[in-house]
Amino acid sequence: MKILVTGAAGFIGYHTCEQLLARGDTVVGLDNLNDYYDVSLKKARLARLMAHEDDGPGGFRFERLDLADAPAMRALFEREGFDRVINLAAQAGVRYSLDNPQAYVDSNVTGFVNVLEGCRHTGVGHLVYASTSSVYGANTHMPFTEHEPADHPLAIYGATKRANELMSHSYAHLFGLPCTGLRFFTVYGPWGRPDMALFLFTRKILAGEPIEVFNHGHHQRDFTFVEDIAEGVIRACDQPATGNPDWDSNAPDPATSAAPWRLFNIGNNQPVQLLDYIRVLEECLGRRAEMQMRPLQPGDVPDTWASADDLKDAVGYQPSTPVETGVRRFVDWYRGYYQV
Structure with missing residues (x-):
């Protein structure tokens, strides 16, 4: 197939492109190479x-x-005639959104409309796009499931991603465009983003600098290895969304629709406390971290934990990389890339 991957030079986009190319797909990678982090x-x-x-x-x-x-x-959509689109381009990050909300509207809302319009007018067979666990916001019932409402995001980043989910449903309903949204849970691994915790912790520990540990390290995250995520994205892409014949408008299921539209969590289904994550990193680095304990940051949620049963049932998604292995692979990559 010919597949457009937006955000191809990004963390998840890069790994997704690698796996698509390995199986012989034609990949057109789109990115604006902005300077949100090290270009x-x-x-x-x-x-x-x-x-x-x-x-x-x-x-x-x-x-x-x-x-x-x-x-x-x-022009790009009209020229290329894509079979599938995987939209991973976005302005990411919770903290950056506190000071730069317009960047999120431009990329995650305006940009997403342009992707929807391109798919609609050129007959794309399936749009898969990145959503986020941040849409769950103020929800506290664990594990998070797609079948419960997610209408109280705590930061503009999560709000724009929730908007993507709703916008894609309207296109699925009005124009029959199959759309699948994937709610990512704390992705980590080689070639990761420098603004994410594992990257920041590794750099500072190796430099002998203290690390800031928010919520005193007590919150839990559903850390998911990037190669497992990329495999799940591709499995979802291969199976276009279809309407749910049992969908009931009197008791609407938030994860499905009569239209060809689905929402899935994509996570590891094994939450790890941040302090335990740091201990694994210390073992891999062979160094102890000097930790400065901080309260929970504005916009952050205390815990995330995904129920990924639906994605497993639908496409056979089954993450297989334990945190100990994934962190080791990140550390090996980091030492090699930065010659540390």
Whole structure:
């Protein structure tokens, strides 16, 4: 298939492209290479993908575009005729959204409309897009399930992703566009984002600097290894969403619809306390961390824990990488990439 992957130079986008290329798909990777974090890391990921540029019959091509550029996006869809679209481009991060909300509206709302319009007008067979566990916001019933409402996000990042879920439903209903939203839970691994906890902790511990541990390290996260995530994204992409014949408008299921639209959690289903995560990292680094305990940050949630049973039943998704293995692989990559 010919597949558009937006955010191809990003963390999850890069790993998804690698797996698609390994099985022979033609991949067009889109990214605007913005400077939210170190652009050289994005370019290093992209260089590895560009090594597949001349592969046949598949191969990789790069398009430097911004999702919010409506004319350019329209031209790309009309020119390429994609079979599938995997939308992973987004302005990410909770803390950054406290000071820069407009960046989230431009990328995650305006940009997403342009993706929906491109899919609608060129007959794309399935749109898979990144949502987030942040949509659960003020929810406290664990594990989080897609079949319960998620209408109280605590930060603009989660609010824009919840908007994506609702917008895609309208396109599925009005135009029959199959749409699947995937709620990611704390993804980590090699080639990760420098603003995420594992990356920050590793850099500071190796430099002999103290690390800030929010909520005194007592919150839990459903840490999920990036290669497991990428496999789940591709499995979902391969099975276009269909309408639920049993959907009842008098008792609506938030995760399904009469339209070809689905929402899935994609997580490890094994929450780990942050202090335990740090202990695993210390073992992998062979160094102890100096921890500065801090209260929970504005916009953060105390715990996340995904029920991923629906995705397992639908596409056979089964994460297989324990935290001890995943953190070790990240540390090995970090030492090699930064020559530490």
